[in-house]
Amino acid sequence: MVFWILVAGLAAAVTLAITRPLMRPSTPAMDAGDADIAVYKDQLKEIAADEARGTLGVAEAESARAEIGRRILRAAEGSSRPEPSSRAAGQNRFIQTVSIATSIALPLASLALYLVYGAPGLPGQPLSDRLAAATDSNKPNDLIAKVEERLREHPEDGMGWDVIAPVYYATGQYDGAATAYQNAIRLIGETPRRLQGFANARIHLENGIVPEDARKALERVLQLEPNATEPRIWLALAKEQDGRLQEAAADYRKLIDEAPEHAPWRKVLEDRLASLGKDAGGVPASGSATAAPAAAPPAGNPDAAAIMSMGPEERQAFITRMVDNLASRLKSDGSDAEGWVKLIRAYQVLGRRDDAVKALTDARANLKGNEVGLAKVDSLARQLGLGS
Amino acid sequence: MFVEFGHFALILALLVAVVQVIVPAIGASIKDERMMRVADPAAVSQLFLIAIAFFALMHAYVTSDFSVLNVAENSHSTKPLIYKMAGVWGNHEGSMLLWVLILALFGAAVAVFGNNLPVTLKARVLAVQASIAVAFLLFSLLTSNPFARLDPAPADGHGLNPILQDPALAFHPPFLYTGYVGFSIAFSFAIAALIEGRIDAAWARWVRPWTLAAWMFLTIGIAMGSWWAYYELGWGGWWFWDPVENASFMPWLAGTALLHSALVMEKREALKIWTVLLAILTFSLSLMGTFIVRSGVLTSVHSFAVDPARGVFILAILVLFTGGGLALFAFRAKDMQAGGLFQPISREGSLVLNNLLLVTAAATVLVGTLYPMALEGLTGEKISVGPPFFNMTFGPLMIPLLIALPIGPMLAWKRGDFTGAMQRLAFAFGAALVALVAVFAAEYRGPWLAPFGIALGIYVMAGAAIEWANRVKVGSAGFDEIVRRAKNLPRSAYGTLLAHFGIGMLVVGIVATSAYREEHIQAMKPGERIAVNGYDVTFTGVERARGPNYVEDIADFDVKHDGDTVARLTPSKRLYDAPPQSTTESGIYAAWRGDLYLVIGDPQPGGGYAVRAYFNPLVRFIWLGALIMFIGGGISLSDRRLRVGAPAKARQSIAVPAE
Structure with missing residues (x-):
């Protein structure tokens, strides 16, 4: 109710302010020629003042005055007195119409538009109010916010982390989930569930690649629960991603053999094994670790993923674009050693180490024969520790 | 309620702007003074309404009201207050709101301060100004409404980049x-003048x-x-x-x-x-x-x-x-x-x-x-x-511009004396020549054009100084006379001098830092040292610390010059909580001859960190020059007098051009 009174008051006040000039009797406006002459007269005063202060010589002041005098004459000639309007009565009626139309249309149209676009009746929900009311309400978001608020104040509350971690995981906030599980493990100890949760969150975050910390957590689960199936599946996948294809294939076969007839993961494992059979034919069994990046999406690194999901924020786009532009320029003309050095360093700074390594390889290929350029790139590689 | 009130105010502002376009424009064409006068309260109301909308949005940001889509997408409850406020314009929708707010501010300023403008001109200017506002308010409401709501509200926002x-x-x-x-x-004055078909004398007095x-x-x-x-x-x-x-x-x-x-x-x-x-x-x-x-x-x-x-x-x-x-x-x-x-x-x-x-x-x-x-x-x-x-x-386009820059103010209005101007600038040429030789002597590295660039900047700076000296008659008048003339010199003249001097500094800074920058990149372990342009930089270690909404790895560097410690620099790498993204904070030691600039990179496999160290000579001149230009503009702006240029008479040489 208060809201509508405020809205009505605002609309009324503005309407009144705007239509007021229409209600007043007309006063004749200053003619444009007169306005010009007023400016020129001001200029004459300015010259006199300058002359008095000594910043303008007598001769110069004189010629300036003469020139302005000519302008005044020209303005006076051009200025013609406008006839007082003979349609005064008709004009007054027109003004009245304009005035009434504005007074009606302005508030009504704004109200109509507001009803279309606005959300009247939806109250503001400042976070502090929501937190205060959270225990009474059953809105999950408010409850999450409440727990978060508590954890910010008491980050040593392991139970809090343990409670919030699966919620994060379920809502797709894998980064938060991983941190929360990690904190819970640190504060109130390892359990297979927490370790598995941590590993799952990390794997999700890396788009399906099993990172080192997740692998360690999974191995720990197996120590605690040697019969668990899930960690074994992931560890087999990790082996495949590391390029240890034959070991992975053996693990898959073992898992399939042990699996119950209708186990949901059976099909998945069979698919993996089949695709492995194809790849394993071409790749030597002791394939090096470099096979893994090929399988990894370019967003494998969390930094890069963050940058890519940045949306149209201008500054962010700016950095990425700068690097991408450089990359595409070097793709079409790879002879610029300085450019390669910049690009490799840029990838390194952005944390896109895989790209940096790839750029290094490309640079070496492109700079064949350019001893100076090669030396630059090699010394950079040494500095950044990018293998050789 | 604040949010919805702001939304309504924004819509009302759009309609007020529509009125401000139509009524004064018709008034100007039928020469009705009453209709023209509608523009003034309309412009002021528009500012008032958009300000309500703007502060309503800011209130939503400050109180972390995530039921507002814009806040949820761009803010986060842990963000420091200043960035909650700045977050209003750190995104598309909010920045458009700031855009129209400033537009309305300028319109209202014309309405309030433009009493000496011819009524028709003023009405038309405000109508054109309002037409821009209509376009952008429509854009805001139809495609990027900052007041779109979310129900239920999410637990927390996405955070500001x-x-x-x-x-x-x-x-x-x-x-x-x-x-x-x-x-x-x-722009509005230009369009108004074109509609009127004449350019009033008051025009330039306002536009400048x-x-x-x-x-x-x-x-x-x-x-x-x-x-x-x-x-x-x-x-x-x-x-x-x-x-x-x-x-x-x-x-x-x-x-x-x-x-x-x-x-x-x-x-x-x-x-x-x-x-x-x-x-x-x-x-x-x-x-x-x-x-x-x-x-x-x-x-x-x-x-x-x-x-x-x-x-x-x-x-x-x-x-x-x-x-x-x-x-x-x-x-x-x-x-x-x-x-x-x-x-x-x-x-x-x-x-x-x-x-x-x-x-x-x-x-x-x-x-x-x-x-x-x-x-x-x-x-x-x-x-x-x-x-x-x-x-x-x-x-290349800037070179003739900079060469001509000090010459222009030396010429008289209407007809100038080129030889005289050149003679007066002799000192500036001299200063540039000295700078040229000095730079060539001191720096053998870098492109051969660079000393000329620095000389050009010095020439522009010297030109501004000479301009001042000429005007207060340094060399030909006594001390008291110089002080009197310096006091009487209009502020607008000081503004010009400063702005031109600032350009010169800017040029020197740009050329010096582009041509003579020093760059080192290497992996450093704690205890290792690196020499950068006379500085002895020792890497002492890295420590982890927690900020309000990030964790950071702070590296510590001990910077020595001639054996004395001159600074401790602490470049860092931050990882923010929301969104999880890392930023680098550089450590900079600023001295007159240039900046020592350190950045810490990723940890290296063998222990140690990738460290980048730069020396950027005279780089501060760039922003100092810009700041001086800004101040010069402000000084000139504070001089409310009319600007009148006295023409030089034919066949008569005048030593000092007048203001």
Whole structure:
């Protein structure tokens, strides 16, 4: 109710302010020629003042005055007195119409538009109010916010982390989930569930690649629960991603053999094994670790993923674009050693180490024969520790 | 309730703007004073209403009201208060709201302070100004409504891009927008004059100060952006010829030209039609900048095509105002009275040269910015027009401009004495020559052109000093007389001197830092040392610390010079909580001869960190120069007197041109 009174008051006040000039009797406006002459007269005063202060010589002041005098004459000639309007009565009626139309249309149209676009009746929900009311309400978001608020104040509350971690995981906030599980493990100890949760969150975050910390957590689960199936599946996948294809294939076969007839993961494992059979034919069994990046999406690194999901924020786009532009320029003309050095360093700074390594390889290929350029790139590689 | 009240106020502002376009325009054409006067309260109400909307949104940010979509997408409850407030314009919707707020502010200023304007002109100016407001308010409400709501509200927001959580960047957009939008006043005056078919004498008197104000803010806004890029992006660079930067640089170049031509117009009633055209072009470039930054063409032409609603809308605004303005100019310019005459060698003549060079430079930047986008749009090929293009095209255009810069103010109005001006500048040539020799002697590295660049900057700075010395008659008058003359010299003259001096500093800074920068990159373990341009830098270690919404690895460096510790630098790498993104914070030791600039990178496999160390000679001159230009503008703006230029008589040499 208060809201509508405020809205009505605002609309009324503005309407009144705007239509007021229409209600007043007309006063004749200053003619444009007169306005010009007023400016020129001001200029004459300015010259006199300058002359008095000594910043303008007598001769110069004189010629300036003469020139302005000519302008005044020209303005006076051009200025013609406008006839007082003979349609005064008709004009007054027109003004009245304009005035009434504005007074009606302005508030009504704004109200109509507001009803279309606005959300009247939806109250503001400042976070502090929501937190205060959270225990009474059953809105999950408010409850999450409440727990978060508590954890910010008491980050040593392991139970809090343990409670919030699966919620994060379920809502797709894998980064938060991983941190929360990690904190819970640190504060109130390892359990297979927490370790598995941590590993799952990390794997999700890396788009399906099993990172080192997740692998360690999974191995720990197996120590605690040697019969668990899930960690074994992931560890087999990790082996495949590391390029240890034959070991992975053996693990898959073992898992399939042990699996119950209708186990949901059976099909998945069979698919993996089949695709492995194809790849394993071409790749030597002791394939090096470099096979893994090929399988990894370019967003494998969390930094890069963050940058890519940045949306149209201008500054962010700016950095990425700068690097991408450089990359595409070097793709079409790879002879610029300085450019390669910049690009490799840029990838390194952005944390896109895989790209940096790839750029290094490309640079070496492109700079064949350019001893100076090669030396630059090699010394950079040494500095950044990018293998050789 | 605040949020919804703000939403209503924004809608009401749109309708008020519609009234402000229609009623005064009709009033002006039927010469009814009452209808024309409607523009004044309308402009003030519009400001009031948009301010309500703006502060309603800010309130939502400060109280973390995540039921507002815009807040949920761009804020986070743990963000420090200052960035909650700055978050209002750290995103598309909010920044458009800031845009219209500043637009309304300028409109209201004309309404309140424009009592000495002819009524018809004022009504038309405000009507044109309101038409811009209508376009952008519609854009805001239809395609990027900052007041869209979410129900139920999410638990927390997505957070502001951490790279933007920085004091310089928090206040960079308001300055930049004040600059951009300030040129709308010049535009509105130009269109009003074209509609009237005459250029009132009061015209230039108004356009010059408003353009100057806009120019000042744009100058400092660009400088802040560049400073931020310098210390935050961790590259040690300060300008990248990036489209975002070019978007603000083009209006600056055109605005600088406009500033000078408006001055000629106020002082001499010359260059009238050209000034009107320039006013239209300058604001068009501002709109172009808004389009480039706000339509999404930047991220990629494809993202523009995927969600074309915003881009097409803002393109339509651009076409309407630029195309409409230029078409009107084409129709009406021939009816306008050309202004006063002058000879090629004169103050006016030198300002025409200034205008031609600046406008050509703006066109160069325009081509370099739009060509890659157009090519990507048409063929899908991504090319980059980087610094090489701009160095080849923009650089050479600046050389004659800078050479002519000190000569212009030495020439008299209407007809000047070129030989006399050159004689007076002899000292500046001398100073430049000394600088040239000194730089060649001191620095054998770097491109051979660089000493000439530095000499050029010194020449511009010396030129400004000589200009002052001449005016107060240093050398020919006694001390008391000099003090008296220095006191009597109008503030506008001091403004010009400072601005020109600032340009000289800027040039010196740019050339020195581009040509003589030192760069080291290496993996360092704690305890290792590196020598950078006379500094002995020791890496002592890295410590982890927790900030309000990030964790950071702070590296500690001990910087020694001649055996004495001069600074401890602590560059760091931060990882923000929301969104999880890392930023680099550089450690900078600023001395007069340049900056020692340290950045810490990733930990290396064998222990130790990748460390980048730069020495950027005289780099502070760049921002100091810009700051001096800003101050010069402010001093000139504080001088409220009319500017009158006294012409030189034929066949009579006058020693000192008068103000």
